[in-house]
Amino acid sequence: MADEHRTSLAGPVVPAEDAGEAGGPEQLPERRPAEVMRELLPAIEPERRLNDWGRSERVEGFMDRTLVEFFYRYWFRVEVEGIENVPSESGALLVSNHAGALPPDAAMIGKAIREEHPTPRPLYITVEHFFKGYPGFSMLIPKTGCVAAHPANVHRLLYDERQLVLVFPEGRKGTEKLYRDRYRLRRFGRGGFVEAAMRAEAQLVPTCVVGAEESAPIFGHMNAMKRLTGLLYFPITPTFPWLGPFGMLGYLPAKFKIRFLEPIDTVELGGAEAAEDKALVQTLSQEIRAQIQESLHEMLARRKSVWLG
Amino acid sequence: MAGLTELASPEDTATRRVLVTGLSTYWGGRLAQALESFEHIDAIIGVDNEAPTRELERTEYVKVSNQHSLLERIVRAAEIDTVIDTRLVVNSLMAPPRLAHENNVIGTMNILAACTGSDSPVRKVVFKSSTHYYGAEQDDPAFFTEEMSRPHPPRTGLERDILEAEEAVSEFAQRNPSVAVTVLRCANVLGPDVDTAFTRMLRLPAVPMVLGFDPRLQFVHEDDVVHALEHAAFHVTPGIYNLAADGVLALSEVIDLVGKVPLPILPPWGTGAATGLLRRLGFRIPDEVVNQLRFGRGIDNRLFKATGFTYGYTTRETVIKLSEHLRLAPVMRGTDQEYTYEREVEEFLRWSPHVRRSREHPEDAEPLGF
Numbered sequence: 001m002a003d004e005h006r007t008s009l010a011g012p013v014v015p016a017e018d019a020g021e022a023g024g025p026e027q028l029p030e031r032r033p034a035e036v037m038r039e040l041l042p043a044i045e046p047e048r049r050l051n052d053w054g055r056s057e058r059v060e061g062f063m064d065r066t067l068v069e070f071f072y073r074y075w076f077r078v079e080v081e082g083i084e085n086v087p088s089e090s091g092a093l094l095v096s097n098h099a100g101a102l103p104p105d106a107a108m109i110g111k112a113i114r115e116e117h118p119t120p121r122p123l124y125i126t127v128e129h130f131f132k133g134y135p136g137f138s139m140l141i142p143k144t145g146c147v148a149a150h151p152a153n154v155h156r157l158l159y160d161e162r163q164l165v166l167v168f169p170e171g172r173k174g175t176e177k178l179y180r181d182r183y184r185l186r187r188f189g190r191g192g193f194v195e196a197a198m199r200a201e202a203q204l205v206p207t208c209v210v211g212a213e214e215s216a217p218i219f220g221h222m223n224a225m226k227r228l229t230g231l232l233y234f235p236i237t238p239t240f241p242w243l244g245p246f247g248m249l250g251y252l253p254a255k256f257k258i259r260f261l262e263p264i265d266t267v268e269l270g271g272a273e274a275a276e277d278k279a280l281v282q283t284l285s286q287e288i289r290a291q292i293q294e295s296l297h298e299m300l301a302r303r304k305s306v307w308l309g
Numbered sequence: 310m311a312g313l314t315e316l317a318s319p320e321d322t323a324t325r326r327v328l329v330t331g332l333s334t335y336w337g338g339r340l341a342q343a344l345e346s347f348e349h350i351d352a353i354i355g356v357d358n359e360a361p362t363r364e365l366e367r368t369e370y371v372k373v374s375n376q377h378s379l380l381e382r383i384v385r386a387a388e389i390d391t392v393i394d395t396r397l398v399v400n401s402l403m404a405p406p407r408l409a410h411e412n413n414v415i416g417t418m419n420i421l422a423a424c425t426g427s428d429s430p431v432r433k434v435v436f437k438s439s440t441h442y443y444g445a446e447q448d449d450p451a452f453f454t455e456e457m458s459r460p461h462p463p464r465t466g467l468e469r470d471i472l473e474a475e476e477a478v479s480e481f482a483q484r485n486p487s488v489a490v491t492v493l494r495c496a497n498v499l500g501p502d503v504d505t506a507f508t509r510m511l512r513l514p515a516v517p518m519v520l521g522f523d524p525r526l527q528f529v530h531e532d533d534v535v536h537a538l539e540h541a542a543f544h545v546t547p548g549i550y551n552l553a554a555d556g557v558l559a560l561s562e563v564i565d566l567v568g569k570v571p572l573p574i575l576p577p578w579g580t581g582a583a584t585g586l587l588r589r590l591g592f593r594i595p596d597e598v599v600n601q602l603r604f605g606r607g608i609d610n611r612l613f614k615a616t617g618f619t620y621g622y623t624t625r626e627t628v629i630k631l632s633e634h635l636r637l638a639p640v641m642r643g644t645d646q647e648y649t650y651e652r653e654v655e656e657f658l659r660w661s662p663h664v665r666r667s668r669e670h671p672e673d674a675e676p677l678g679f
Contacts, residue, residue: 042555135521135577
């Protein structure tokens with residue numbers, strides 16, 4: 001029996017030239033070039049229903065065919081502009097404005113890429129890590145393609161896996177703003193998203209969403225309830241909390257318009273080396289914010305009706 | 310055998326006299342067995358304060374507790390060039406907290422002290438650590454890489470001990486630049502033979518989960534860990550490496566593969582109190598795993614692969630291997646013979662002039678007189 005457990009020599013024998021690179025014992029481990037590390041990513045196992053991020057084709061497919069389909073086609077009647085600005089390969093970071101008590105914009109952008117793009121690609125949505133700690137949510141959120149907004153996660157997705165990632169730099173400040181502040185972009189954090197994209201040498205695609213603000217307007221906040229439930233915020237909307245938790249899904253049928261702006265090539269701006277340049281990162285972050293704000297104003301000026309577009 | 314020694318790089322053959330600490334632990338025993346098959350290794354010496362639990366052919370067992378003066382004498386007397394430290398306790402159920410601390414922190418310091426000194430023969434130290442180093446928290450990255458540290462201070466005594474032990478190792482590495490120090494942080498190990506928190510949990514008819522959570526988990530097969538220790542002894546450049554199989558599985562996926570029933574009995578709030586209650590009922594889940602059951606942990610294993618190591622199993626295959634073993638276990642019960650160490654027998658086999666070595670290695674035997 002003992003022999004069976006003896007490890008054979010046949011397994012992990014390194015080719016001689018590989019071990020030769022090891023160098024003297026004084027040297028610290030030499031990081032291989034990042035491209036080599038990319039090739040060492042785990043292979044996809046087709047038998048699995050989940051990927052390594054916890055994304056489930058089954059759950060996502062089901063949501064896509066039912067709830068998301070209904071809202072996309074019939075409720076919000078989403079119109080898409082500039083889909084050609086979303087690259088069909090290589091990593092890209094979509095940067096969008098954010099709104100709504102339970103924001104519907106992320107799901108609609110994901111659906112728009114699946115529906116309209118010539119080569120439909122999965123979209124990874126960065127969310128606050130708050131959701132990972134909330135029972136129930138923590139099971140559902142990763143299965144629908146959401147990942148925690150950690151710089152390391154964004155880098156792996158953009159650089160190593162060359163995926164599409166959606167980020168809302170306004171974060172919670174965008175979703176909790178009141179109806180009277182609609183379409184006024186909040187501060188864009190510290191520009192971490194620009195830094196992540198530059199490090200990964202991925203394109204930045206500014207994205208504008210019109211309609212989300214009116215679909216789930218927030219009229220006020222109940223701070224006592226927020227503390228009691230441990231939620232990020234406890235909003236008062238036309239349907240929440242009056243209809244219970246499902247009131248969060250009680251969206252008004254506002255007409256949605258999504259516009260993808262010209263992508264920004266971070267390689268031209270200096271790529272990974274320039275990511276250290278805080279001034280450049282801040283400037284670029286401000287520029288993207290201004291672009292989205294300007295484009296939003298233009299879209300709003302042309303909109304005849306909130307409900308009919 | 311000759312073919313394999315040719316394959317080995319110069320670095321490879323420089324490892325000739327090995328000290329394995331924690332010989333009576335699962336990893337110490339497995340590693341010593343594996344090292345015995347390498348012809349170019351002249352001496353394998355195992356130390357522990359308990360007798361070995363696995364049958365060994367040429368490994369010499371020295372009973373010694375973590376006393377650095379004694380260890381140092383052994384190291385110098387045997388001219389040990391490579392020390393492989395496998396003795397870290399990474400499961401708080403395996404030893405009471407005080408013993409675990411004694412072993413993990415004080416023990417590590419003593420072993421490192423035994424390798425210190427400008428005239429020390431030791432030129433390589435391999436330290437088996439654990440990915441409990443990273444913890445499991447809400448704001449973790451989805452994949453931990455080696456240069457990351459945990460975002461919050463450790464929650465359990467065991468995690469604190471592992472951090473302290475690793476700190477001691479990195480301090481040793483800085484002070485002794487002539488010694489190549491390799492740290493392997495192992496993910497949760499699964500396998501038919503090894504006894505870990507997760508193998509215990511997956512043996513239960515229903516697997517406990519925290520209600521409302523489906524954590525991402527990554528395992529590594531027991532054989533891959535032994536291979537990795539071997540690989541670290543012969544090839545790897547110094548540094549810290551994660552050891553985890555390819556693929557991160559959700560706990561629900563794992564339970565499904567093993568063919569068990571998920572049992573979400575742990576409440577999302579007051580989980581600690583609930584596990585305390587379960588422990589009294591004999592349903593033992595170690596503290597450091599409770600957080601993993603909530604937030605999970607993903608490991609980036611690419612750096613070790615970049616050194617030329619290949620894993621035999623993916624995480625999924627590891628789980629499938631375990632499930633096959635679990636299904637066979639009732640059929641195979643009782644066929645496996647327990648090994649007990651008998652000092653006199655072992656010494657006879659190693660040193661008696663009446664033992665004919667050629668019988669053990671018939672391929673080496675030279676036909677006498679022809």
